[in-house]
Amino acid sequence: MPPILQVRNLVKRFGGVTAVNGVSLSLEAGKIYGLIGPNGSGKTTLFNCITGIEHRDSGAVAFKGRRIDGLKPHQVFHRGIGRTFQIIRVFPELTALENLLVVTSGDYARARARAEDLLRLVKLERLAGEFAGNLSYGQQKLVEFIRVLMTDPEMILLDEPAAGVNRTLLNELLDAVRALRDRGKTIFLVEHDMKVVMGLCETVFVLDHGEKLAEGPPGVIQADERVIEAYFGR
Amino acid sequence: MTRWTRWFLPGLAVLTLVLAVYPAWATGYGVRVMLQLFMWIALAQSWNLISGLTGYVSFGHVAFFGMGSYTTAILVGKGIPWPAAALAGGAMAVVLAFVIGWPCLRLKGPYFAIAMLGLNEVLRVAASYFEGLTGGGLGLSLPTLDASVRIYYAMGFVAIAVTALTYAIVTSRFGLRLMTIREDEVAAEAMGIDTFRYKIYAFLLSAAAPGVVGGLAARDMGYIEPVSVFPLVTTITMIVMVLFGGKGTIWGPVLGAVILFTFQELVWAHFPHAHQVLLGAIIVAVVLVMPRGILGVLQQKYNLPRTV
Numbered sequence: 123m124p125p126i127l128q129v130r131n132l133v134k135r136f137g138g139v140t141a142v143n144g145v146s147l148s149l150e151a152g153k154i155y156g157l158i159g160p161n162g163s164g165k166t167t168l169f170n171c172i173t174g175i176e177h178r179d180s181g182a183v184a185f186k187g188r189r190i191d192g193l194k195p196h197q198v199f200h201r202g203i204g205r206t207f208q209i210i211r212v213f214p215e216l217t218a219l220e221n222l223l224v225v226t227s228g229d230y231a232r233a234r235a236r237a238e239d240l241l242r243l244v245k246l247e248r249l250a251g252e253f254a255g256n257l258s259y260g261q262q263k264l265v266e267f268i269r270v271l272m273t274d275p276e277m278i279l280l281d282e283p284a285a286g287v288n289r290t291l292l293n294e295l296l297d298a299v300r301a302l303r304d305r306g307k308t309i310f311l312v313e314h315d316m317k318v319v320m321g322l323c324e325t326v327f328v329l330d331h332g333e334k335l336a337e338g339p340p341g342v343i344q345a346d347e348r349v350i351e352a353y354f355g356r
Numbered sequence: 357m358t359r360w361t362r363w364f365l366p367g368l369a370v371l372t373l374v375l376a377v378y379p380a381w382a383t384g385y386g387v388r389v390m391l392q393l394f395m396w397i398a399l400a401q402s403w404n405l406i407s408g409l410t411g412y413v414s415f416g417h418v419a420f421f422g423m424g425s426y427t428t429a430i431l432v433g434k435g436i437p438w439p440a441a442a443l444a445g446g447a448m449a450v451v452l453a454f455v456i457g458w459p460c461l462r463l464k465g466p467y468f469a470i471a472m473l474g475l476n477e478v479l480r481v482a483a484s485y486f487e488g489l490t491g492g493g494l495g496l497s498l499p500t501l502d503a504s505v506r507i508y509y510a511m512g513f514v515a516i517a518v519t520a521l522t523y524a525i526v527t528s529r530f531g532l533r534l535m536t537i538r539e540d541e542v543a544a545e546a547m548g549i550d551t552f553r554y555k556i557y558a559f560l561l562s563a564a565a566p567g568v569v570g571g572l573a574a575r576d577m578g579y580i581e582p583v584s585v586f587p588l589v590t591t592i593t594m595i596v597m598v599l600f601g602g603k604g605t606i607w608g609p610v611l612g613a614v615i616l617f618t619f620q621e622l623v624w625a626h627f628p629h630a631h632q633v634l635l636g637a638i639i640v641a642v643v644l645v646m647p648r649g650i651l652g653v654l655q656q657k658y659n660l661p662r663t664v
Contacts, residue, residue: 194550215535227529233529
Protein backbone atom coordinates (compact mmCIF):
# COMPACT_ATOMS: atom_id res chain seq x y z
CA MET A 123 0.00 0.00 0.00
CA PRO A 124 1.42 3.42 -0.90
CA PRO A 125 1.95 5.77 2.06
CA ILE A 126 -0.78 8.34 2.74
CA LEU A 127 1.73 10.93 3.97
CA GLN A 128 5.30 11.16 2.82
CA VAL A 129 7.87 13.64 4.09
CA ARG A 130 11.18 13.74 2.20
CA ASN A 131 14.36 15.48 3.38
CA LEU A 132 12.42 18.27 5.03
CA VAL A 133 14.51 21.23 6.20
CA LYS A 134 13.24 24.25 8.12
CA ARG A 135 15.49 26.97 9.48
CA PHE A 136 14.66 29.92 11.74
CA GLY A 137 17.53 32.36 11.35
CA GLY A 138 20.61 30.43 12.45
CA VAL A 139 18.62 27.60 14.04
CA THR A 140 17.86 24.53 11.97
CA ALA A 141 14.64 23.33 13.57
CA VAL A 142 14.07 20.43 11.20
CA ASN A 143 17.11 19.01 9.45
CA GLY A 144 16.49 16.60 6.59
CA VAL A 145 13.68 14.53 8.09
CA SER A 146 12.03 11.80 6.02
CA LEU A 147 8.92 9.96 7.17
CA SER A 148 6.44 7.64 5.56
CA LEU A 149 2.99 7.01 7.08
CA GLU A 150 0.48 4.40 5.97
CA ALA A 151 -3.26 4.91 6.10
CA GLY A 152 -5.28 3.54 9.00
CA LYS A 153 -2.56 3.55 11.61
CA ILE A 154 -1.59 5.56 14.66
CA TYR A 155 1.85 7.15 14.58
CA GLY A 156 3.71 8.87 17.38
CA LEU A 157 6.34 11.58 17.24
CA ILE A 158 8.52 12.01 20.29
CA GLY A 159 11.68 13.84 21.17
CA PRO A 160 13.12 16.22 23.76
CA ASN A 161 11.91 19.84 23.93
CA GLY A 162 13.11 21.83 20.94
CA SER A 163 13.71 18.76 18.83
CA GLY A 164 11.46 20.08 16.04
CA LYS A 165 8.23 18.14 16.57
CA THR A 166 5.81 21.06 16.38
CA THR A 167 7.81 22.67 13.57
CA LEU A 168 7.47 19.44 11.60
CA PHE A 169 3.69 19.51 12.20
CA ASN A 170 3.60 23.15 11.14
CA CYS A 171 5.47 22.35 7.92
CA ILE A 172 3.08 19.51 7.09
CA THR A 173 -0.01 21.67 7.70
CA GLY A 174 1.30 24.73 5.84
CA ILE A 175 1.57 27.02 8.85
CA GLU A 176 5.34 27.17 8.26
CA HIS A 177 6.92 26.85 4.84
CA ARG A 178 9.82 24.43 4.47
CA ASP A 179 13.17 25.67 3.20
CA SER A 180 13.73 22.48 1.24
CA GLY A 181 12.37 18.98 0.93
CA ALA A 182 8.88 17.81 0.08
CA VAL A 183 5.62 16.77 1.70
CA ALA A 184 3.13 14.64 -0.21
CA PHE A 185 -0.35 13.60 0.90
CA LYS A 186 -2.03 10.79 -1.03
CA GLY A 187 0.63 11.12 -3.71
CA ARG A 188 0.17 14.86 -4.27
CA ARG A 189 2.57 17.55 -3.09
CA ILE A 190 1.15 19.73 -0.31
CA ASP A 191 4.24 21.72 0.64
CA GLY A 192 3.70 25.27 -0.55
CA LEU A 193 -0.04 25.13 0.06
CA LYS A 194 -1.70 27.45 2.55
CA PRO A 195 -3.03 25.95 5.79
CA HIS A 196 -6.67 26.15 4.66
CA GLN A 197 -5.79 24.33 1.44
CA VAL A 198 -3.98 21.59 3.34
CA PHE A 199 -7.05 21.25 5.56
CA HIS A 200 -9.30 20.78 2.53
CA ARG A 201 -6.99 18.09 1.18
CA GLY A 202 -7.94 16.12 4.29
CA ILE A 203 -5.49 16.90 7.10
CA GLY A 204 -6.90 18.30 10.33
CA ARG A 205 -4.89 19.24 13.39
CA THR A 206 -5.00 20.40 16.98
CA PHE A 207 -2.45 22.61 18.71
CA GLN A 208 -0.05 22.19 21.58
CA ILE A 209 -1.36 25.35 23.19
CA ILE A 210 -5.15 25.30 22.89
CA ARG A 211 -6.49 27.39 20.05
CA VAL A 212 -10.26 27.39 20.38
CA PHE A 213 -12.08 30.58 19.40
CA PRO A 214 -12.72 31.93 22.92
CA GLU A 215 -15.53 34.38 22.15
CA LEU A 216 -17.43 31.91 20.03
CA THR A 217 -19.62 29.35 21.76
CA ALA A 218 -18.62 25.70 21.82
CA LEU A 219 -21.23 24.98 19.14
CA GLU A 220 -20.10 27.92 16.99
CA ASN A 221 -16.49 26.72 17.26
CA LEU A 222 -17.63 23.61 15.43
CA LEU A 223 -20.03 25.26 12.97
CA VAL A 224 -17.41 27.58 11.47
CA VAL A 225 -15.43 24.63 10.15
CA THR A 226 -18.09 23.43 7.73
CA SER A 227 -19.81 25.06 4.84
CA GLY A 228 -22.84 23.78 2.99
CA ASP A 229 -26.06 22.58 4.56
CA TYR A 230 -26.53 24.31 7.93
CA ALA A 231 -28.95 21.80 9.47
CA ARG A 232 -26.65 18.90 8.70
CA ALA A 233 -23.63 20.79 10.11
CA ARG A 234 -25.55 21.56 13.27
CA ALA A 235 -26.67 17.97 13.68
CA ARG A 236 -23.09 16.76 13.29
CA ALA A 237 -21.82 19.38 15.75
CA GLU A 238 -24.42 18.30 18.32
CA ASP A 239 -23.51 14.64 17.81
CA LEU A 240 -19.86 15.39 18.42
CA LEU A 241 -20.63 17.46 21.52
CA ARG A 242 -22.66 14.53 22.87
CA LEU A 243 -19.78 12.20 22.08
CA VAL A 244 -17.54 14.10 24.52
CA LYS A 245 -20.43 14.89 26.91
CA LEU A 246 -20.33 18.64 26.33
CA GLU A 247 -23.85 19.01 24.90
CA ARG A 248 -25.03 21.03 27.91
CA LEU A 249 -22.24 23.56 27.32
CA ALA A 250 -22.96 24.03 23.60
CA GLY A 251 -24.07 27.63 24.11
CA GLU A 252 -21.23 28.61 26.43
CA PHE A 253 -18.34 30.75 25.20
CA ALA A 254 -15.41 28.42 24.58
CA GLY A 255 -13.17 30.76 26.58
CA ASN A 256 -15.27 30.10 29.69
CA LEU A 257 -14.79 26.33 29.54
CA SER A 258 -12.18 24.49 31.59
CA TYR A 259 -8.84 23.56 30.07
CA GLY A 260 -9.85 19.95 29.53
CA GLN A 261 -13.17 20.93 28.00
CA GLN A 262 -11.47 23.35 25.61
CA LYS A 263 -9.14 20.55 24.62
CA LEU A 264 -12.14 18.37 23.79
CA VAL A 265 -13.76 21.16 21.78
CA GLU A 266 -10.56 21.53 19.79
CA PHE A 267 -10.45 17.78 19.24
CA ILE A 268 -14.02 17.42 17.98
CA ARG A 269 -13.64 20.59 15.91
CA VAL A 270 -11.14 18.69 13.78
CA LEU A 271 -13.66 15.90 13.32
CA MET A 272 -16.37 18.19 11.88
CA THR A 273 -15.26 17.58 8.29
CA ASP A 274 -14.21 13.97 8.87
CA PRO A 275 -10.60 14.40 7.66
CA GLU A 276 -8.60 11.38 6.52
CA MET A 277 -5.62 12.32 8.60
CA ILE A 278 -5.48 13.97 12.01
CA LEU A 279 -2.44 15.56 13.62
CA LEU A 280 -2.66 15.90 17.38
CA ASP A 281 -0.10 18.05 19.18
CA GLU A 282 0.11 16.81 22.78
CA PRO A 283 -3.49 15.63 23.16
CA ALA A 284 -2.87 14.26 26.68
CA ALA A 285 -1.25 17.32 28.24
CA GLY A 286 -3.37 18.73 31.06
CA VAL A 287 -6.19 16.22 30.61
CA ASN A 288 -7.27 14.15 33.62
CA ARG A 289 -7.13 10.33 33.53
CA THR A 290 -10.85 9.67 32.99
CA LEU A 291 -11.06 12.18 30.21
CA LEU A 292 -7.80 10.93 28.74
CA ASN A 293 -9.02 7.35 28.49
CA GLU A 294 -12.11 8.53 26.65
CA LEU A 295 -9.95 10.60 24.35
CA LEU A 296 -7.68 7.65 23.63
CA ASP A 297 -10.70 5.43 22.94
CA ALA A 298 -11.98 8.06 20.53
CA VAL A 299 -8.60 8.09 18.76
CA ARG A 300 -8.61 4.30 18.44
CA ALA A 301 -12.17 4.40 17.12
CA LEU A 302 -11.05 6.85 14.46
CA ARG A 303 -8.19 4.55 13.47
CA ASP A 304 -10.61 1.63 13.25
CA ARG A 305 -12.64 3.67 10.79
CA GLY A 306 -9.56 3.97 8.59
CA LYS A 307 -8.26 7.36 9.70
CA THR A 308 -4.56 8.00 10.05
CA ILE A 309 -3.48 9.59 13.32
CA PHE A 310 -0.15 11.30 13.87
CA LEU A 311 0.49 12.63 17.34
CA VAL A 312 3.15 14.44 19.29
CA GLU A 313 3.12 13.42 22.93
CA HIS A 314 5.39 13.63 25.95
CA ASP A 315 3.45 11.10 28.00
CA MET A 316 5.34 7.90 27.18
CA LYS A 317 2.58 5.66 28.52
CA VAL A 318 0.16 7.20 26.04
CA VAL A 319 2.60 6.98 23.15
CA MET A 320 3.67 3.42 23.84
CA GLY A 321 0.14 2.20 24.51
CA LEU A 322 -1.46 3.83 21.51
CA CYS A 323 0.96 4.05 18.60
CA GLU A 324 1.90 1.38 16.15
CA THR A 325 4.99 3.19 14.96
CA VAL A 326 7.00 5.85 16.77
CA PHE A 327 9.39 8.37 15.25
CA VAL A 328 12.03 9.98 17.44
CA LEU A 329 13.38 13.44 16.68
CA ASP A 330 16.45 14.96 18.24
CA HIS A 331 17.96 18.31 17.25
CA GLY A 332 15.76 18.35 14.16
CA GLU A 333 16.95 14.98 12.89
CA LYS A 334 15.24 11.62 12.86
CA LEU A 335 17.00 9.52 15.46
CA ALA A 336 14.96 6.35 15.33
CA GLU A 337 11.80 4.82 13.95
CA GLY A 338 10.00 1.63 14.92
CA PRO A 339 7.39 -0.07 17.07
CA PRO A 340 7.12 1.19 20.68
CA GLY A 341 8.94 -1.82 22.20
CA VAL A 342 11.97 -1.34 19.99
CA ILE A 343 12.04 2.43 20.55
CA GLN A 344 11.87 2.05 24.32
CA ALA A 345 14.93 -0.19 24.26
CA ASP A 346 16.90 1.94 21.81
CA GLU A 347 19.97 3.30 23.56
CA ARG A 348 20.23 6.35 21.32
CA VAL A 349 16.68 7.34 22.31
CA ILE A 350 17.39 6.90 26.02
CA GLU A 351 20.53 8.96 25.61
CA ALA A 352 18.70 11.76 23.81
CA TYR A 353 16.17 11.96 26.62
CA PHE A 354 18.30 11.44 29.68
CA GLY A 355 21.83 12.17 28.57
CA ARG A 356 24.67 9.75 28.82
CA MET B 357 -34.83 37.22 27.05
CA THR B 358 -38.34 36.71 25.63
CA ARG B 359 -39.28 40.00 27.26
CA TRP B 360 -36.45 41.61 25.33
CA THR B 361 -37.62 40.34 21.95
CA ARG B 362 -41.26 41.07 22.68
CA TRP B 363 -40.64 44.78 23.18
CA PHE B 364 -37.64 45.18 20.94
CA LEU B 365 -39.14 44.70 17.49
CA PRO B 366 -42.34 46.73 18.04
CA GLY B 367 -40.23 49.45 19.67
CA LEU B 368 -37.96 49.48 16.66
CA ALA B 369 -40.93 49.69 14.30
CA VAL B 370 -42.43 52.64 16.19
CA LEU B 371 -39.07 54.41 16.29
CA THR B 372 -38.62 53.95 12.54
CA LEU B 373 -42.11 55.32 11.93
CA VAL B 374 -41.48 58.38 14.13
CA LEU B 375 -38.19 59.05 12.33
CA ALA B 376 -39.94 58.62 8.98
CA VAL B 377 -42.46 61.40 9.71
CA TYR B 378 -40.03 63.54 11.72
CA PRO B 379 -39.08 65.91 8.85
CA ALA B 380 -42.75 66.89 8.49
CA TRP B 381 -42.68 68.91 11.71
CA ALA B 382 -38.96 69.30 12.43
CA THR B 383 -36.93 72.47 12.01
CA GLY B 384 -34.23 72.58 9.35
CA TYR B 385 -31.66 72.35 12.12
CA GLY B 386 -33.33 69.28 13.58
CA VAL B 387 -33.33 67.51 10.23
CA ARG B 388 -29.63 68.22 9.73
CA VAL B 389 -28.73 67.01 13.21
CA MET B 390 -30.61 63.79 12.63
CA LEU B 391 -29.12 63.17 9.21
CA GLN B 392 -25.69 63.54 10.78
CA LEU B 393 -26.64 60.99 13.42
CA PHE B 394 -27.68 58.57 10.66
CA MET B 395 -24.35 59.23 8.99
CA TRP B 396 -22.47 58.35 12.18
CA ILE B 397 -24.49 55.18 12.63
CA ALA B 398 -23.61 54.13 9.07
CA LEU B 399 -19.93 54.97 9.60
CA ALA B 400 -19.62 53.26 12.98
CA GLN B 401 -21.49 50.20 11.75
CA SER B 402 -19.22 49.97 8.70
CA TRP B 403 -16.07 50.20 10.78
CA ASN B 404 -17.50 47.46 12.97
CA LEU B 405 -17.84 45.15 9.94
CA ILE B 406 -14.11 45.00 9.32
CA SER B 407 -12.57 45.92 12.67
CA GLY B 408 -15.18 44.72 15.15
CA LEU B 409 -15.66 41.36 13.45
CA THR B 410 -12.22 40.45 12.06
CA GLY B 411 -10.19 42.48 14.57
CA TYR B 412 -8.28 44.21 11.76
CA VAL B 413 -8.30 47.78 13.02
CA SER B 414 -8.69 50.27 10.20
CA PHE B 415 -7.18 53.59 11.19
CA GLY B 416 -7.99 55.13 7.83
CA HIS B 417 -11.64 54.35 7.29
CA VAL B 418 -12.43 57.98 6.61
CA ALA B 419 -10.50 57.47 3.36
CA PHE B 420 -13.60 55.76 1.94
CA PHE B 421 -15.76 58.62 3.15
CA GLY B 422 -13.46 61.10 1.40
CA MET B 423 -13.35 58.98 -1.73
CA GLY B 424 -17.16 59.01 -1.83
CA SER B 425 -17.26 62.76 -1.20
CA TYR B 426 -14.88 63.61 -4.03
CA THR B 427 -16.46 61.15 -6.46
CA THR B 428 -19.89 62.60 -5.76
CA ALA B 429 -18.78 66.23 -5.90
CA ILE B 430 -16.99 65.69 -9.21
CA LEU B 431 -19.93 63.82 -10.76
CA VAL B 432 -22.50 66.36 -9.54
CA GLY B 433 -20.28 69.03 -11.09
CA LYS B 434 -20.66 67.16 -14.39
CA GLY B 435 -24.43 67.31 -14.08
CA ILE B 436 -25.16 63.83 -12.71
CA PRO B 437 -28.01 63.74 -10.15
CA TRP B 438 -26.74 63.50 -6.56
CA PRO B 439 -28.37 60.18 -5.59
CA ALA B 440 -26.68 58.43 -8.54
CA ALA B 441 -23.45 60.28 -7.80
CA ALA B 442 -23.51 59.15 -4.16
CA LEU B 443 -24.01 55.53 -5.25
CA ALA B 444 -21.05 55.95 -7.60
CA GLY B 445 -19.15 57.27 -4.55
CA GLY B 446 -19.93 54.04 -2.74
CA ALA B 447 -18.78 52.02 -5.74
CA MET B 448 -15.53 53.96 -5.97
CA ALA B 449 -14.91 53.41 -2.25
CA VAL B 450 -15.32 49.67 -2.80
CA VAL B 451 -12.88 49.79 -5.72
CA LEU B 452 -10.41 51.67 -3.51
CA ALA B 453 -10.90 49.09 -0.75
CA PHE B 454 -10.07 46.32 -3.20
CA VAL B 455 -6.93 48.06 -4.46
CA ILE B 456 -5.75 48.76 -0.90
CA GLY B 457 -6.99 45.57 0.70
CA TRP B 458 -5.31 43.23 -1.79
CA PRO B 459 -1.80 44.06 -0.55
CA CYS B 460 -2.58 45.38 2.94
CA LEU B 461 -4.83 42.61 4.25
CA ARG B 462 -1.90 40.22 3.91
CA LEU B 463 -0.28 42.22 6.70
CA LYS B 464 -0.92 41.29 10.30
CA GLY B 465 -3.22 43.47 12.40
CA PRO B 466 -0.96 46.27 13.70
CA TYR B 467 0.79 46.73 10.34
CA PHE B 468 -2.56 46.89 8.61
CA ALA B 469 -3.64 49.64 11.02
CA ILE B 470 -0.55 51.69 10.17
CA ALA B 471 -0.96 51.08 6.44
CA MET B 472 -4.55 52.37 6.61
CA LEU B 473 -3.41 55.46 8.50
CA GLY B 474 -0.91 56.08 5.69
CA LEU B 475 -3.54 55.54 3.00
CA ASN B 476 -5.68 58.33 4.39
CA GLU B 477 -2.76 60.76 4.44
CA VAL B 478 -1.82 59.82 0.86
CA LEU B 479 -5.37 60.40 -0.36
CA ARG B 480 -5.57 63.77 1.35
CA VAL B 481 -2.34 64.88 -0.29
CA ALA B 482 -3.47 63.47 -3.62
CA ALA B 483 -6.74 65.40 -3.35
CA SER B 484 -4.73 68.59 -2.83
CA TYR B 485 -2.32 67.80 -5.64
CA PHE B 486 -4.55 66.87 -8.58
CA GLU B 487 -6.05 70.33 -8.86
CA GLY B 488 -7.58 69.79 -12.29
CA LEU B 489 -9.91 67.14 -10.95
CA THR B 490 -10.34 68.04 -7.30
CA GLY B 491 -9.82 71.79 -7.18
CA GLY B 492 -6.77 71.16 -4.98
CA GLY B 493 -6.61 72.98 -1.67
CA LEU B 494 -9.38 75.34 -2.80
CA GLY B 495 -11.82 72.46 -2.74
CA LEU B 496 -14.95 71.90 -4.75
CA SER B 497 -18.26 73.72 -4.50
CA LEU B 498 -21.44 71.94 -5.43
CA PRO B 499 -24.32 73.85 -7.03
CA THR B 500 -26.74 75.16 -4.39
CA LEU B 501 -29.64 72.88 -3.71
CA ASP B 502 -31.98 72.47 -0.77
CA ALA B 503 -32.13 68.72 -0.40
CA SER B 504 -31.80 68.30 3.37
CA VAL B 505 -34.98 66.28 3.75
CA ARG B 506 -34.16 63.97 0.85
CA ILE B 507 -30.61 63.53 2.19
CA TYR B 508 -32.14 62.80 5.60
CA TYR B 509 -34.08 59.90 4.11
CA ALA B 510 -31.10 58.71 2.08
CA MET B 511 -28.81 58.75 5.15
CA GLY B 512 -31.48 56.98 7.20
CA PHE B 513 -31.83 54.34 4.51
CA VAL B 514 -28.07 53.72 4.44
CA ALA B 515 -27.92 53.48 8.26
CA ILE B 516 -30.74 50.91 8.24
CA ALA B 517 -29.19 49.02 5.33
CA VAL B 518 -25.78 48.66 7.01
CA THR B 519 -27.40 47.62 10.28
CA ALA B 520 -29.52 45.03 8.45
CA LEU B 521 -26.40 43.82 6.66
CA THR B 522 -24.60 43.53 10.00
CA TYR B 523 -27.52 41.55 11.39
CA ALA B 524 -27.41 39.17 8.43
CA ILE B 525 -23.64 38.73 8.76
CA VAL B 526 -23.42 38.31 12.53
CA THR B 527 -26.18 35.68 12.53
CA SER B 528 -24.56 33.66 9.74
CA ARG B 529 -21.64 31.25 9.52
CA PHE B 530 -19.97 33.84 7.29
CA GLY B 531 -19.99 36.22 10.26
CA LEU B 532 -18.74 33.57 12.65
CA ARG B 533 -15.88 32.88 10.27
CA LEU B 534 -14.98 36.58 10.24
CA MET B 535 -14.89 36.43 14.03
CA THR B 536 -12.53 33.43 13.99
CA ILE B 537 -9.99 35.73 12.31
CA ARG B 538 -10.26 38.08 15.29
CA GLU B 539 -10.14 35.21 17.76
CA ASP B 540 -7.21 33.27 16.31
CA GLU B 541 -6.21 33.70 12.71
CA VAL B 542 -3.74 30.79 12.67
CA ALA B 543 -6.33 28.38 14.03
CA ALA B 544 -8.90 29.71 11.53
CA GLU B 545 -6.51 28.94 8.67
CA ALA B 546 -5.75 25.51 10.08
CA MET B 547 -9.50 24.83 10.22
CA GLY B 548 -9.83 25.42 6.50
CA ILE B 549 -10.94 29.05 6.52
CA ASP B 550 -9.38 31.10 3.73
CA THR B 551 -8.79 34.05 6.01
CA PHE B 552 -7.45 36.37 3.33
CA ARG B 553 -10.55 35.96 1.17
CA TYR B 554 -12.84 36.53 4.16
CA LYS B 555 -10.95 39.66 5.19
CA ILE B 556 -11.27 41.03 1.65
CA TYR B 557 -15.04 40.40 1.66
CA ALA B 558 -15.45 42.14 5.01
CA PHE B 559 -13.28 45.04 3.91
CA LEU B 560 -15.22 45.60 0.68
CA LEU B 561 -18.52 45.48 2.56
CA SER B 562 -17.18 47.93 5.14
CA ALA B 563 -16.14 50.47 2.47
CA ALA B 564 -19.44 50.76 0.59
CA ALA B 565 -21.55 52.69 3.09
CA PRO B 566 -18.80 55.20 4.05
CA GLY B 567 -18.47 55.95 0.33
CA VAL B 568 -22.20 56.56 -0.07
CA VAL B 569 -22.60 58.67 3.07
CA GLY B 570 -19.44 60.57 2.14
CA GLY B 571 -21.19 61.48 -1.09
CA LEU B 572 -24.42 62.42 0.70
CA ALA B 573 -22.49 64.51 3.22
CA ALA B 574 -20.71 66.32 0.37
CA ARG B 575 -24.10 67.13 -1.19
CA ASP B 576 -25.39 68.25 2.18
CA MET B 577 -22.40 70.48 2.99
CA GLY B 578 -22.27 71.89 -0.55
CA TYR B 579 -18.52 72.40 -0.32
CA ILE B 580 -15.64 69.99 0.28
CA GLU B 581 -11.89 70.35 0.63
CA PRO B 582 -9.15 67.83 1.46
CA VAL B 583 -9.04 68.63 5.17
CA SER B 584 -12.80 68.49 5.56
CA VAL B 585 -13.37 65.01 4.10
CA PHE B 586 -10.17 63.20 5.16
CA PRO B 587 -9.87 64.16 8.85
CA LEU B 588 -8.30 61.56 11.12
CA VAL B 589 -10.70 62.58 13.88
CA THR B 590 -13.60 61.12 11.88
CA THR B 591 -11.97 57.68 11.92
CA ILE B 592 -11.25 58.04 15.61
CA THR B 593 -14.85 59.00 16.30
CA MET B 594 -16.06 55.86 14.46
CA ILE B 595 -13.68 53.76 16.54
CA VAL B 596 -14.77 55.33 19.83
CA MET B 597 -18.45 54.89 18.98
CA VAL B 598 -17.99 51.19 18.25
CA LEU B 599 -15.76 50.52 21.27
CA PHE B 600 -18.19 52.39 23.51
CA GLY B 601 -21.29 50.59 22.22
CA GLY B 602 -19.71 47.16 21.89
CA LYS B 603 -17.50 45.97 19.06
CA GLY B 604 -18.53 42.96 17.05
CA THR B 605 -22.18 43.30 18.12
CA ILE B 606 -25.15 44.30 15.95
CA TRP B 607 -26.55 47.16 18.02
CA GLY B 608 -23.38 48.31 19.78
CA PRO B 609 -22.30 50.69 17.00
CA VAL B 610 -25.82 52.16 16.83
CA LEU B 611 -25.91 52.65 20.60
CA GLY B 612 -22.39 54.12 20.63
CA ALA B 613 -23.22 56.50 17.78
CA VAL B 614 -26.45 57.70 19.39
CA ILE B 615 -24.93 58.28 22.83
CA LEU B 616 -21.66 59.85 21.71
CA PHE B 617 -23.23 61.96 18.98
CA THR B 618 -25.84 63.34 21.39
CA PHE B 619 -23.12 63.96 23.94
CA GLN B 620 -20.94 65.64 21.31
CA GLU B 621 -23.76 67.94 20.20
CA LEU B 622 -24.36 69.03 23.79
CA VAL B 623 -20.71 69.50 24.65
CA TRP B 624 -19.98 71.11 21.30
CA ALA B 625 -22.61 73.72 21.98
CA HIS B 626 -21.28 74.61 25.41
CA PHE B 627 -17.56 73.83 25.46
CA PRO B 628 -16.21 73.71 21.91
CA HIS B 629 -12.60 73.32 23.05
CA ALA B 630 -13.25 70.48 25.48
CA HIS B 631 -14.64 68.26 22.71
CA GLN B 632 -11.44 66.45 21.69
CA VAL B 633 -10.20 66.21 25.25
CA LEU B 634 -13.43 64.49 26.25
CA LEU B 635 -13.23 62.14 23.27
CA GLY B 636 -9.77 61.13 24.43
CA ALA B 637 -10.97 60.71 28.00
CA ILE B 638 -13.79 58.44 26.81
CA ILE B 639 -11.34 56.22 24.90
CA VAL B 640 -9.19 55.82 28.00
CA ALA B 641 -12.20 55.15 30.22
CA VAL B 642 -13.72 52.57 27.85
CA VAL B 643 -10.46 50.69 27.38
CA LEU B 644 -9.83 50.61 31.12
CA VAL B 645 -13.30 50.06 32.53
CA MET B 646 -15.23 48.12 29.88
CA PRO B 647 -13.16 47.02 26.91
CA ARG B 648 -16.17 45.13 25.55
CA GLY B 649 -18.35 48.22 25.45
CA ILE B 650 -21.88 48.62 26.82
CA LEU B 651 -23.47 45.79 24.85
CA GLY B 652 -20.47 43.53 25.29
CA VAL B 653 -20.79 43.86 29.07
CA LEU B 654 -24.56 43.30 28.99
CA GLN B 655 -24.22 40.30 26.69
CA GLN B 656 -21.76 38.63 28.99
CA LYS B 657 -23.59 39.46 32.17
CA TYR B 658 -27.00 38.29 30.99
CA ASN B 659 -25.77 35.73 28.47
CA LEU B 660 -27.71 37.39 25.66
CA PRO B 661 -27.58 35.94 22.15
CA ARG B 662 -25.68 37.65 19.38
CA THR B 663 -28.90 38.94 17.85
CA VAL B 664 -29.33 41.47 20.65
